[in-house]
Amino acid sequence: MACQLPPRAVIREVGLRDGLQSIATVMPTDRKRAWIAAAFDAGVREIEVGSFVRPRLLPQLADTAELVAYAKTLPGLFVSVLVPNLKGAQRALAAGADLLLVPLSASRAHSLANLRKTPDEVVAEVARMRAARDASGAKTLIEGGVGTAFGCTLQGRVEPDEVLRLVQALLDAGADRVSLADTVGFADPQSVATLFERARRIAGDRLWCAHFHDTRGLALANVYAALQVGIARFDASLGGIGGCPHAPGASGNVATEDLAFMLAAMDIDTGIDLTRLLALRKRLSTWLPGETLHGALARAGLPATLATAV
Amino acid sequence: MACQLPPRAVIREVGLRDGLQSIATVMPTDRKRAWIAAAFDAGVREIEVGSFVRPRLLPQLADTAELVAYAKTLPGLFVSVLVPNLKGAQRALAAGADLLLVPLSASRAHSLANLRKTPDEVVAEVARMRAARDASGAKTLIEGGVGTAFGCTLQGRVEPDEVLRLVQALLDAGADRVSLADTVGFADPQSVATLFERARRIAGDRLWCAHFHDTRGLALANVYAALQVGIARFDASLGGIGGCPHAPGASGNVATEDLAFMLAAMDIDTGIDLTRLLALRKRLSTWLPGETLHGALARAGLPATLATAV
Numbered sequence: 001m002a003c004q005l006p007p008r009a010v011i012r013e014v015g016l017r018d019g020l021q022s023i024a025t026v027m028p029t030d031r032k033r034a035w036i037a038a039a040f041d042a043g044v045r046e047i048e049v050g051s052f053v054r055p056r057l058l059p060q061l062a063d064t065a066e067l068v069a070y071a072k073t074l075p076g077l078f079v080s081v082l083v084p085n086l087k088g089a090q091r092a093l094a095a096g097a098d099l100l101l102v103p104l105s106a107s108r109a110h111s112l113a114n115l116r117k118t119p120d121e122v123v124a125e126v127a128r129m130r131a132a133r134d135a136s137g138a139k140t141l142i143e144g145g146v147g148t149a150f151g152c153t154l155q156g157r158v159e160p161d162e163v164l165r166l167v168q169a170l171l172d173a174g175a176d177r178v179s180l181a182d183t184v185g186f187a188d189p190q191s192v193a194t195l196f197e198r199a200r201r202i203a204g205d206r207l208w209c210a211h212f213h214d215t216r217g218l219a220l221a222n223v224y225a226a227l228q229v230g231i232a233r234f235d236a237s238l239g240g241i242g243g244c245p246h247a248p249g250a251s252g253n254v255a256t257e258d259l260a261f262m263l264a265a266m267d268i269d270t271g272i273d274l275t276r277l278l279a280l281r282k283r284l285s286t287w288l289p290g291e292t293l294h295g296a297l298a299r300a301g302l303p304a305t306l307a308t309a310v
Numbered sequence: 311m312a313c314q315l316p317p318r319a320v321i322r323e324v325g326l327r328d329g330l331q332s333i334a335t336v337m338p339t340d341r342k343r344a345w346i347a348a349a350f351d352a353g354v355r356e357i358e359v360g361s362f363v364r365p366r367l368l369p370q371l372a373d374t375a376e377l378v379a380y381a382k383t384l385p386g387l388f389v390s391v392l393v394p395n396l397k398g399a400q401r402a403l404a405a406g407a408d409l410l411l412v413p414l415s416a417s418r419a420h421s422l423a424n425l426r427k428t429p430d431e432v433v434a435e436v437a438r439m440r441a442a443r444d445a446s447g448a449k450t451l452i453e454g455g456v457g458t459a460f461g462c463t464l465q466g467r468v469e470p471d472e473v474l475r476l477v478q479a480l481l482d483a484g485a486d487r488v489s490l491a492d493t494v495g496f497a498d499p500q501s502v503a504t505l506f507e508r509a510r511r512i513a514g515d516r517l518w519c520a521h522f523h524d525t526r527g528l529a530l531a532n533v534y535a536a537l538q539v540g541i542a543r544f545d546a547s548l549g550g551i552g553g554c555p556h557a558p559g560a561s562g563n564v565a566t567e568d569l570a571f572m573l574a575a576m577d578i579d580t581g582i583d584l585t586r587l588l589a590l591r592k593r594l595s596t597w598l599p600g601e602t603l604h605g606a607l608a609r610a611g612l613p614a615t616l617a618t619a620v
Binding site: 003005151152153156157184185186188189190191193214215216217218220221223224225228251255258261262265266267295296297300303304305 | 315467498499500501531534538561571575576607
């Protein structure tokens with residue numbers, strides 16, 4: 001039987017962070033502001049505007065504090081940033097972000113290669129962030145995002161038990177929210193259903209978000225599987241920008257517009273106006289000449305059955 | 311909870327028919343034979359090799375009788391053809407096809423435009439095919455395929471009740487099998503789950519196949535939804551060839567290799583060797599220069615977790 005799906009879902013736009021960080025072009029701050037404004041205008045109400053890492057490492061995201069300040073002027077916009085460590089968290093708290101996302105890789109090999117820390121060292125850092133947040137009096141939420149939760153290009157298999165141990169450890173360390181990410185496009189709908197359901201048993205409503213890459217075309221099927229176990233918040237990137245350094249030509253995060261379309265087709269309310277979102281995607285393609293945008297909806301257009309409804 | 315999925319599924323390769331019919335290039339018969347042989351070698355056991363329509367209308371498929379004869383020499387290969395009318399069915403019976411698929415469009419507007427018949431006139435034609443089949447003594451199965459089952463570019467909405475009425479009418483007219491097709495990429499996972507489940511209540515095990523186009527990127531999500539209601543046979547087209555004349559650049563049927571990958575990732579046995587299938591796709595791209603092939607797996611490659619398993 002058709003499953004009961006959540007009546008509403010939230011799409012968190014991560015193109016400004018996950019997308020732009022893997023694109024060499026540095027998008028000017030004004031353009032990022034225009035992107036944020038147009039996404040807001042299209043009904044997007046959660047945006048990950050950037051990352052507080054050392055600007056030398058990611059010059060593309062060096063303007064994150066300015067973007068947080070701008071995004072916070074838009075009424076009702078929930079503003080997230082990614083932070084890799086305590087120092088980044090302190091900058092996020094000072095900037096006034098609504099949520100700081102701390103990436104943790106369940107693959108030990110990936111964690112050491114990317115973050116130069118073991119997963120448990122990241123957990124320990126989250127505890128320090130929580131202490132800093134509490135001391136600051138800020139209302140900023142802390143989200144621990146468990147990446148490579150479905151496998152890893154370096155290590156191969158990642159044990160679900162280890163993923164769930166880290167979910168529990170993050171909560172114990174003081175994370176307000178946890179999420180699971182298929183960083184490299186290894187998840188399938190069945191593994192998504194199983195792992196998210198187990199994670200929900202541990203985290204309850206603190207299980208916050210699902211982050212799927214469309215590397216092998218399964219992102220929307222994975223979203224559908226996650227919806228069926230009650231997940232109602234998804235990261236997505238306009239035009240599917242981001243890619244995967246290990247798979248040339250492969251797409252990155254699920255495309256925001258395709259995800260918004262699928263949810264709309266299933267009468268799941270996201271608050272997003274698809275026509276405005278597609279117009280923004282068209283602007284984005286002119287802002288990123290030479291970059292391949294992904295996603296099927298922009299090529300095919302809205303179907304007659306839905307175009308009248310939005 | 312993760313749903314119980316079928317342990318096995320069949321992929322019916324329809325690239326030689328649904329794919330090639332919308333490509334202007336006429337593929338030489340020898341090459342089609344090589345495609346059939348290589349697909350068989352990769353483990354594909356059902357192939358729609360062509361269509362018995364007037365050669366003047368579709369010169370690309372004029373060699374269908376030769377291909378049926380060749381395909382029948384491969385042990386265990388189940389050979390399907392598409393036929394639009396009684397005359398085509400008689401040719402299919404004479405050629406010795408295992409199954410003849412009769413397309414019917416649930417959208418009256420689409421039916422009149424494409425087949426120059428109302429849906430009920432197609433049902434009446436199926437009754438004549440059944441009589442011809444029975445009189446011939448052939449074991450060829452007759453499948454009624456209800457297209458535009460989820461909406462239509464011409465007519466917009468197609469009522470599920472009308473789709474189900476036609477399913478029942480096809481069975482009453484003597485169709486051995488029925489299937490549902492999202493001809494134009496309007497289906498979503500929830501509508502798939504609902505409609506296929508209702509169709510199963512009418513047709514039981516005679517509900518044979520699901521045919522999804524990936525026009526808006528939802529084909530694999532739709533497959534997952536259909537699997538959950540017990541559907542275990544899917545049409546697919548190597549490299550997603552076919553396209554949609556109403557949506558330039560849009561892909562056609564779900565790509566065989568992406569579908570086979572998703573099923574393999576969920577431990578659903580298709581008998582298909584993904585490495586061999588990807589090698590065939592590479593040959594196909596050289597056979598169709600200038601045609602865009604679709605699908606994510608070919609760009610990204612097999613994941614480490616699965617590459618070792620196949």
